[in-house]
Amino acid sequence: MNDLGSTGLRPGAEALSHLGRSVEAIRAELGIDPVSVEAIRDPAIYALEREKIFRRAWLKVATAWEIPAIGDYKVKELPVADASVLIVRGKDDRIRAFHNVCTHRGNKVVPTSDFETFGRARANVVTCRFHGWVFGTDGPLRSVPLEGSFGTLDKACLGLREIACESWEGFVFINFADPPEQSLREYLGDFATLFGGYPYAEATTAFRYSTVLECNWKVALYAFSEGYHVPTIHAGSLPGFRGIEHADFKLIGPHASSTIYGLGMEAAESTARFAGLFHAGTDHGPRPDLLPPGINPTGRSDFQFELPNIFPNLLIHLASGCGYPGMAYFTHQFWPLDHGRTLWEGINYFRPARNAAERVAQLHVNALHRNAWLEDTATMEDTFTGIRSGAIDEMQLMDQEFLIRHAARTLDSYLAA
Amino acid sequence: MMSATMTLPEGFADLAELAARWARPTENARSAIRWTASAEDFAALHAAMMPRLDAVLARLEGCPLDGMDSAETRLFCLAAAFAEAAPHHELYGGSAEVPHSFSARRFVPGHGDTPSWSTALR
Ligand code: FES
Ligand SMILES: [Fe+2]
Numbered sequence: 001m002n003d004l005g006s007t008g009l010r011p012g013a014e015a016l017s018h019l020g021r022s023v024e025a026i027r028a029e030l031g032i033d034p035v036s037v038e039a040i041r042d043p044a045i046y047a048l049e050r051e052k053i054f055r056r057a058w059l060k061v062a063t064a065w066e067i068p069a070i071g072d073y074k075v076k077e078l079p080v081a082d083a084s085v086l087i088v089r090g091k092d093d094r095i096r097a098f099h100n101v102c103t104h105r106g107n108k109v110v111p112t113s114d115f116e117t118f119g120r121a122r123a124n125v126v127t128c129r130f131h132g133w134v135f136g137t138d139g140p141l142r143s144v145p146l147e148g149s150f151g152t153l154d155k156a157c158l159g160l161r162e163i164a165c166e167s168w169e170g171f172v173f174i175n176f177a178d179p180p181e182q183s184l185r186e187y188l189g190d191f192a193t194l195f196g197g198y199p200y201a202e203a204t205t206a207f208r209y210s211t212v213l214e215c216n217w218k219v220a221l222y223a224f225s226e227g228y229h230v231p232t233i234h235a236g237s238l239p240g241f242r243g244i245e246h247a248d249f250k251l252i253g254p255h256a257s258s259t260i261y262g263l264g265m266e267a268a269e270s271t272a273r274f275a276g277l278f279h280a281g282t283d284h285g286p287r288p289d290l291l292p293p294g295i296n297p298t299g300r301s302d303f304q305f306e307l308p309n310i311f312p313n314l315l316i317h318l319a320s321g322c323g324y325p326g327m328a329y330f331t332h333q334f335w336p337l338d339h340g341r342t343l344w345e346g347i348n349y350f351r352p353a354r355n356a357a358e359r360v361a362q363l364h365v366n367a368l369h370r371n372a373w374l375e376d377t378a379t380m381e382d383t384f385t386g387i388r389s390g391a392i393d394e395m396q397l398m399d400q401e402f403l404i405r406h407a408a409r410t411l412d413s414y415l416a417a
Numbered sequence: 418m419m420s421a422t423m424t425l426p427e428g429f430a431d432l433a434e435l436a437a438r439w440a441r442p443t444e445n446a447r448s449a450i451r452w453t454a455s456a457e458d459f460a461a462l463h464a465a466m467m468p469r470l471d472a473v474l475a476r477l478e479g480c481p482l483d484g485m486d487s488a489e490t491r492l493f494c495l496a497a498a499f500a501e502a503a504p505h506h507e508l509y510g511g512s513a514e515v516p517h518s519f520s521a522r523r524f525v526p527g528h529g530d531t532p533s534w535s536t537a538l539r
Contacts, residue, residue, distance in 0.1 A: 065539050116527070206539050208527035211519070236516045237508060268507035270463075273470055274500065277478075356485060356493050356534060357477035363444075363533060364500035370526075371504060374518035 012293035019250040034394035040216045046339035054080045055176040058187045062087045064170040065204040071121040080336045090138040091124045097165035097174045102128040103158040170201045191255045194294045203328035203349040207366040210345045215384035217336040225403040237371045246400040256406045257308035274361035275325035284326040309403045424488045440494035445529035456511025463506040466499045
């Protein structure tokens with residue numbers, strides 16, 4: 001299964017065969033010992049994570065299709081970095097990120113209503129409501145009311161404070177380090193190749209959910225990082241997933257990935273009908289041919305989705321219509337709000353519906369998946385309470401939980417750096 | 418005005434009562450109805466809609482998302498409610514909650530107040 005060097009590979013798959021690990025190799029490389037829960041339990045470690053991970057790693061904060069037109073912006077509140085970040089598409093079509101902080105006295109330039117706020121800048125400027133300073137969407141301070149009354153004001157130095165911002169496949173990342181130690185491409189490394197080339201930007205119909213969980217961010221991340229829980233936690237909403245196989249383990253520097261194979265859902269009557277609508281055409285039907293060659297390298301027909309962990313807090317589950325009917329991919333992010341509070345964001349991505357019936361079918365699949373997420377999130381606060389109680393000091397991890405083992409190790413190495 | 422928006426396309430008048438109960442334009446509005454529905458409500462919706470689903474979807478396949486008239490929009494809203502409610506009858510034993518789940522009321526859909534036929538869900 002993990003022997004990516006064997007024959008019968010899809011063209012291009014060999015180039016990534018060095019990422020593949022057998023179960024034996026995973027055990028040898030990552031060990032089989034229990035993993036300490038101290039990094040979850042100890043608030044002092046959270047303080048370190050803020051400095052050494054969230055101010056150092058590349059963080060996905062937007063997608064290009066969320067802000068498709070010139071002037072479109074998104075403001076993302078990131079309490080983990082004490083930051084409000086303005087991500088905006090400039091007149092030159094480039095997406096940049098800035099601290100959403102007015103250089104006059106520190107007010108938010110774009111007022112926010114929630115963790116995410118969307119809008120469009122008129123005339124390619126944003127204006128602070130406090131005293132009316134005007135900034136270009138490319139950063140510079142453009143105008144200041146009563147400028148003469150400042151005596152002297154070096155406007156050239158008072159543009160919005162820029163944050164390193166780079167894109168990969170339409171996913172927009174920022175890095176608070178100034179300058180970042182690596183480019184985004186270097187940071188993603190082979191992950192960018194493994195997942196590269198899929199037409200993410202064509203699946204722009206997004207159904208997004210978020211919630212604030214009373215747990216450490218890693219409890220939420222880890223709960224979504226394994227397939228071991230599927231037959232039990234999802235017995236209600238995914239009855240057909242009992243026979244899943246979690247295989248094709250891959251280690252990719254700070255990132256890792258794996259594959260869920262299986263026979264899919266034992267579709268209920270309505271699901272079968274809605275899925276039929278998708279499977280009738282190539283637009284929404286299963287498209288294993290679109291998967292990058294390192295994913296499902298042998299072209300198995302029971303491929304469901306690829307389950308990676310992109311350090312520190314992003315999952316892109318790539319299904320290409322093979323898992324949930326009609327769904328191209330889905331993403332998760334886990335944003336710490338505090339040591340014991342986490343903003344979880346889950347987004348289901350579909351290709352645009354061509355008619356109203358396809359949209360109805362998307363609503364069905366979206367609801368099924370949202371309901372599965374309701375099952376996933378049900379464990380998280382209890383898990384954190386259990387860990388905080390001191391009753392256990394370690395997690396026992398089996399092979400299919402290697403993404404957790406790997407993420408915990410990566411975390412330790414960042415904290416030790 | 419009222420009667421016009423309450424109308425269903427020709428041939429779907431039999432679904433009018435269900436539409437009055439279930440058809441709503443947004444996910445938040447449909448969720449509010451679903452959360453208070455009983456097992457009997459889910460069973461009745463399923464029994465009435467499942468045999469009509471082929472016809473409903475065939476009718477909606479001819480509708481562009483951004484060009485539905487009010488009757489088509491109402492049929493769409495009913496179909497959307499069925500799409501989201503069907504698992505409660507088929508998988509969750511008629512429960513309004515997903516069994517053993519996190520509170521659905523704590524999930525915030527970013528698109529919750531956007532009409533579900535919107536072409537700008539991103
Ligand atoms: S703080 Fe923004 S104009 Fe004064
Ligand atoms: Fe799950």
